[in-house]
Amino acid sequence: MNILSSVLVDYSTTEIRxxxxxxxxxxxxxxxxxxxxxxxxxxxxxxxxxxxxKTLTIKLLKFIELHSKKLASEFDDLEFNFWVTKINEIDxxxxxxxxxxxxxxxxxxxxxxxVKN
Amino acid sequence: xxxxxxxxxxxxxxxxxxxxxxxxxxYEGKHYLWCTPYFGVNIESPYFTVPPSSSPLxxxxxxxxxxxxxxxxxxxxxxxxxxIRQGASINLRLGVINQEQHDDIVEISKLSDINLxxxxxxxxxxxxxxxxxxxxxxxxxxxxxxHEYILSDLPESAFDIIRIG
Numbered sequence: 401m402n403i404l405s406s407v408l409v410d411y412s413t414t415e416i417r418x419x420x421x422x423x424x425x426x427x428x429x430x431x432x433x434x435x436x437x438x439x440x441x442x443x444x445x446x447x448x449x450x451x452x453x454k455t456l457t458i459k460l461l462k463f464i465e466l467h468s469k470k471l472a473s474e475f476d477d478l479e480f481n482f483w484v485t486k487i488n489e490i491d492x493x494x495x496x497x498x499x500x501x502x503x504x505x506x507x508x509x510x511x512x513x514x515v516k517n
Numbered sequence: 518x519x520x521x522x523x524x525x526x527x528x529x530x531x532x533x534x535x536x537x538x539x540x541x542x543x544y545e546g547k548h549y550l551w552c553t554p555y556f557g558v559n560i561e562s563p564y565f566t567v568p569p570s571s572s573p574l575x576x577x578x579x580x581x582x583x584x585x586x587x588x589x590x591x592x593x594x595x596x597x598x599x600x601i602r603q604g605a606s607i608n609l610r611l612g613v614i615n616q617e618q619h620d621d622i623v624e625i626s627k628l629s630d631i632n633l634x635x636x637x638x639x640x641x642x643x644x645x646x647x648x649x650x651x652x653x654x655x656x657x658x659x660x661x662x663x664h665e666y667i668l669s670d671l672p673e674s675a676f677d678i679i680r681i682g
Binding site for chain 2: 414417418420421424428443444445446447480481484485487488491492495498502503506507509510513514515516
């Protein structure tokens with residue numbers, strides 16, 4: 401079980417996904433937040449995060465910092481990568497498994513990707 | 518400073534190849550970009566500063582490095598995957614996409630080979646961007662010269678794409 405799982409009990413998939421996304425934003429800018437502080441919850445999204453999502457984001461951040469015994473702003477690259485990997489592991493497990501046929505279908509769509517010019 | 522008052526004619530942004538294609542295929546060719554009127558970080562400039570992680574040039578170079586070295590544990594690319602899934606979640610709730618399309622995008626984010634996260638540099642004329650922008654809220658303590666803007670629903674016709682190297 402992922403180390404963050406215990407914090408996520410009783411939240412919906414949508415809330416968890418949003419909170420993990422905003423947590424990732426915080427971790428990414430934590431080291432220079434004092435100089436360039438952006439509101440991590442203000443990303444121009446057409447749907448602003450709910451109070452539940454904000455609360456969960458903060459809970460996750462506090463959990464991470466308590467576990468690491470330091471602030472996110474003090475993480476070195478290894479610690480930062482560790483937690484981003486944990487976040488991605490959980491986020492990518494939130495959806496139901498798909499069939500092999502569906503996977504092949506997706507990969508076919510991806511192979512059709514292109515860029516103008 | 519409002520975008521209209523920035524004394525620069527061009528905005529820059531870096532996005533990934535996979536994000537570009539998801540926008541094109543699933544979001545009616547409308548793009549969501551973070552952009553800045555300054556291509557790279559210039560620590561000696563009296564006019565400008567953004568966090569290095571927000572510099573289009575730095576983002577481009579870091580992504581390219583991770584792709585070129587096949588760094589499957591790249592935190593930038595992992596955060597990109599997370600961002601794609603969040604975008605799908607938001608657009609499902611907005612009714613821009615249906616559940617099947619949402620599920621497609623989620624799987625694309627997981628199955629996409631690292632090479633699909635190669636960076637694309639977006640060059641946006643300011644005059645095209647103005648009606649699509651929202652200024653990033655900056656906390657009071659932050660550097661007031663940091664100029665970042667969010668462009669939402671930017672159509673393909675409003676910008677050009679450059680691949681460097």
